[in-house]
Amino acid sequence: MAKPRPTLPISLLSIMTATVLTGAAGAAPAAADSVTARAAVTVPAAARTAGTPVATTAFRFVTVPGAGVNLKANVIAPAAAGRYPAIILPSSWGLNDLEYLAQAKALAGRGYVVVSYTPRGWWSSEGEIDTAGPLDMSDLSKVIDWTIANTAADPARIGAAGISYGAGISLLGSAFDPRIRAVVMMSGWTDLVYSLYGDLTRHRQSAGLLEFAAGTLGNPGPDLTGKLDDFAADRNVEEIIAWAGVRSPATYLDAINANRPAVLIANAWGDSFFPPNQLVDFYDRLRTPKRLELRPGDHAIAEAAGVLGLENEVWTSLYRWFDQHLAGIDTGIGREPSVQVKPHNAATEGYRDWAEFSPAARRYGLGRIRRLDDTGLLGGAPAAGWSKTLPADRDTRATGGPVLITNGIAAFTGERPKIWLPAVNRDRAGVWASERPSTAQRIRGIPKLHLELTGTAPRGTVVAYLYDLDRFGNARLITHAPAGWQGTAGGDRSIDLALSATAYDLPAGHSLTLVVDTVDPLYHEENAPDGSITITGGSYLDVPLR
Structure with a gap:
């Protein structure tokens, strides 16, 4: 038997949609x-x-x-x-x-x-x-x-x-x-x-x-x-x-x-x-x-x-x-x-x-982590001889935000989701920041991250976030994406991760900043408890710039 025809639809996708449907339903004829x-x-x-x-x-x-x-x-x-x-x-x-x-x-x-x-x-x-x-x-x-x-x-x-x-x-x-x-x-x-x-x-x-x-x-x-x-x-x-x-x-x-x-x-x-x-x-x-x-x-x-x-x-x-x-x-x-x-x-x-929209990418090598601020240089040729070890099941303040809410609010306010970068726990995340360009950088397309990893379990997850960092430590999220792997054995492996397509103008004097951790509530992560992942030299980020 068919269910009674509803008069008040509920939108799980948008509170705004539910508002208009409530009014429309009230105006509908009583009989089908x-x-x-x-x-x-x-x-x-x-x-x-x-x-x-x-x-x-x-x-x-x-x-x-x-x-x-x-x-x-x-x-x-x-x-x-x-x-x-x-x-x-x-x-x-x-x-x-x-x-x-x-x-x-x-x-x-x-x-x-x-x-x-x-x-x-x-x-x-x-x-x-x-x-x-x-x-x-x-x-x-x-x-x-x-x-x-x-x-x-x-x-x-x-x-x-x-x-x-x-x-x-x-x-x-x-x-x-x-x-x-x-x-x-x-x-x-x-x-x-x-x-x-x-x-x-x-x-x-x-x-x-x-x-x-x-x-x-x-x-x-x-x-x-x-x-x-x-x-x-x-x-x-x-x-x-x-x-x-x-x-x-x-x-x-x-x-x-x-x-x-x-x-x-x-x-x-x-x-x-x-x-x-x-x-x-x-x-x-x-x-x-x-x-x-x-x-x-x-x-x-x-x-x-x-x-x-x-x-x-x-x-x-x-x-x-x-x-x-x-x-x-x-x-x-x-x-x-x-x-x-x-x-x-x-x-x-x-x-x-x-x-035509997405030009050739500029390569930013991930460099050695500095002891002073536990941050690596993002830029130049990929450097060798360094490593950064992350716990495989610990989250940080870097996040994609709740589904629908974070990017939905940003669409109405014009303000990207923001964190204070110094609050990102460097024991749980790798952070790399570029030099501050004197002119605006127009990012157009799909940034792609290549990571060289050691000490991995057979299954695992990393999450990468690309930020616009100002001089006061405020980091606005440009784009992000997770990547996982599944195999029969652990050890060394390469990961290629395509961040979500974006179009964003990095202002002059701001730093393009990459954060990598292993957990985000948006996704099921496959990391073993108490494990670790080590990122090594040879890793790089390709950013399409106009």
């Missing part, structure tokens, strides 16, 4: 499948770029037949007779079809049929959560079938978009259903394996939030529950990797290229769930009309104000993308540089491709 009424709609100023707003129907709450299950959905469309481009909006993980009410109304006022739906296993939609698997792909096609048969949608002009879970379903769907001619993926993923096991390190906090949402608001079923249990216990890893591969758009890149949907990808530098490095190779190999936008923030933060119905850069790009590729309106977006980045502390920049 209500008769459509005609009403004028007020469209935000940002939505008027394509012309005069049109009158729309009222929202109609419907049940859509999926692949063997019934899915809850809502529909809004232009009121006048005719055929219109259509946009399908699958809801986010933990949310339902009420999520997009404000934006569905705005899009209908721009001349689109809009169908928002709750994927299987969530809220009142039947079935078990499929985690963007084959059943979700079949459901999406069924929703498109229903939209064409029951609305004024033009079958030749179908788009799909969403945030997070809805984003992944939309992009994956474009590989399986060639009727999807345009996609906007906001805070989505291209490689779920990387999201789970990037650099052989499991992401603890993000996976925990996903599991909590599934158990509280959905029907996870034995498949998802088993995978989450195995992930937490670090067992059956190959099975999880295969399962995640089936749910990764990168697996189906050839099919996406063959179907040629226009794809807009919008993500945040600090996305705790789907770090942006995974997007780069996918975007480079995408052979369709495409655009990549990266901004400060965390998962689903940059687009959150738009969900509230407020003017928002991400949603403005969505309007322009669909107007260009579905409505046939020349918005000029196709003539702009296809890679648009908003650095953490600079104005938005445009580049023709990722290679």
Whole structure:
């Protein structure tokens, strides 16, 4: 039996999102499948770029037949007779079809049929959560079938978009259903394996939030529950990797290229769930009309104000993308540089491709640790003949911060998370600081750290943090990442760690500073209790500088 249709969705991804959904739910009709009424709609100023707003129907709450299950959905469309481009909006993980009410109304006022739906296993939609698997792909096609048969949608002009879970379903769907001619993926993923096991390190906090949402608001079923249990216990890893591969758009890149949907990808530098490095190779190999936008923030933060119905850069790009590729309106977006980045502390920049954005790297060798301040020099050729031993299970003040909160707050305040570097315990961390340049250094791309290690156990973890250090000891986090290893024996090994992609201007007179320790609450660490790791000469950091 289907669960009662909810009237108050809860957002685990954003308190702001929950606020708008509470209001939207209170305004919803009491009965599902209500008769459509005609009403004028007020469209935000940002939505008027394509012309005069049109009158729309009222929202109609419907049940859509999926692949063997019934899915809850809502529909809004232009009121006048005719055929219109259509946009399908699958809801986010933990949310339902009420999520997009404000934006569905705005899009209908721009001349689109809009169908928002709750994927299987969530809220009142039947079935078990499929985690963007084959059943979700079949459901999406069924929703498109229903939209064409029951609305004024033009079958030749179908788009799909969403945030997070809805984003992944939309992009994956474009590989399986060639009727999807345009996609906007906001805070989505291209490689779920990387999201789970990037650099052989499991992401603890993000996976925990996903599991909590599934158990509280959905029907996870034995498949998802088993995978989450195995992930937490670090067992059956190959099975999880295969399962995640089936749910990764990168697996189906050839099919996406063959179907040629226009794809807009919008993500945040600090996305705790789907770090942006995974997007780069996918975007480079995408052979369709495409655009990549990266901004400060965390998962689903940059687009959150738009969900509230407020003017928002991400949603403005969505309007322009669909107007260009579905409505046939020349918005000029196709003539702009296809890679648009908003650095953490600079104005938005445009580049023709990722290679133009990210220049050749400058190598900073890790040097001998000075006795005076227990800090090494970061710069010059990699030095030999030194070592720094770290305890393998001790944390420091260097941290990536709580999932969603740290980078989310930074997106709104413009202030990066900060520590006082002298408070970092040098018995637990290695610290290397560069000379202070006389001009600003523009970091653009993916910094990469190479570490030479000795005395390692068969399994282990290190975490690297790159900071902007001022003259008073204040260190602002630029980027960070963990890396792990697994082997049959301990001893000497080399580790290559790709820090999360970033765009940051290091001010003149500030020092680029690297901190390496072995524990961060964001991640499952694999270090043995009371063990140690020794970093040695030959280690270096490559930083892409413009």
